[in-house]
Amino acid sequence: MPALSKRDQLIHTALELFNQHGFHATGIDLIAKESGVTKKTLYSHFGSKDDLIVATLRELDVQSRSYFLKHVNEAGNDPRRRLLAIFDAAACWFREQNFFGCTFINAIGEYAEGNLSIRQVCAEYKRLGREFIKGLCEQAGAPDPQALADELSILLEGAIVTAQVSPQVDAASIAKRAASVLLEHALERTPT
Amino acid sequence: MPALSKRDQLIHTALELFNQHGFHATGIDLIAKESGVTKKTLYSHFGSKDDLIVATLRELDVQSRSYFLKHVNEAGNDPRRRLLAIFDAAACWFREQNFFGCTFINAIGEYAEGNLSIRQVCAEYKRLGREFIKGLCEQAGAPDPQALADELSILLEGAIVTAQVSPQVDAASIAKRAASVLLEHALERTPT
């Protein structure tokens, strides 16, 4: 039972380095060295640095969504509590030692006009996040789940970048409070 | 009456290039070339690339806040309308040809752990933005202007990154709608 395949080691290392130092600032040589792997092996698994970036973001997509899903499931069965648990999950995330914002947002910032597939992975991740929230809104009985989900998603994004840029602001709590207002406003109009 | 000093030309060019291609991806040579200036002149005005970045962000700080201020003032005197005008200004911004997100947010993504002064300029810009919104909330008679301003600021940040990552989403309108709900909810509890 090998701990991790070389490929997974590379992705794991790249994820950490890209998150901490950014994409352009992280060289292939460093990723290979930190992974305990030669550059040749790296290039046998990934055709280029951009390929490695895309593979890394895909892995992060899976990890990140399962992170939020876990927190939501731990919040129990009440749909409103489940929705607000998203912001508790965010609060946990922001408190992590190596929180440097959302890697997808950071990636978009660095590849605003370069590699298209990088942007696509980021956009798809965010789209799936909105879909997830929309599902929770449906379960909560929101009359317009799409609209509510869009609003809550924007609150979450705003909390992430605020926590990144202005760490002294308790962005997660503020966003949760606002989300609660939006949620009640949307649900109290539900006919019965 | 010279059109622009060399220093201003450099800052203007750097602003465009950093915005479009990012910071690490934009080389000093290109900035100098596009400014019609030699590298030596560049380094006589700015001691290093990081110095140029900081100066560029300071200039953007001034430009950006006056941009929002103008839109707010054009919205008339009603405090609620003035507050919501922030999101109309954002909508205009997002529609611009060369909209690549908030350059300050992008800068934080690239310099999460490097140059401290870069992060400080970004944090200060965002702090001034929250102060500006807080002033509008006070004028609107919000019982807790700080709390409302924090919520609206997070909505604005979220709209910016959503417009950047997911252009097909009408982030500005969604954020404005949510802001309107939060605003009414905060003001309807005003005594008198």
Place this chain on the structure above:
DNA sequence: AACAAAGTATACCGATCTGTATACTTTAAG
């Protein structure tokens, strides 16, 4: 007219970047 500041043109420095080449070694399956 003289002179100092500021700018140009160009070459260079050492470091680092992505990506490739060569030659040897481990490993696992048939």
Place this chain on the structure above:
DNA sequence: CTTAAAGTATACAGATCGGTATACTTTGTT
């Protein structure tokens, strides 16, 4: 036991990076 895949070690290529050096030219002021 053999053999082919996968990995290591290392060196290299060509480009670009931030930053500096040298020598000449423009420009504005007194």
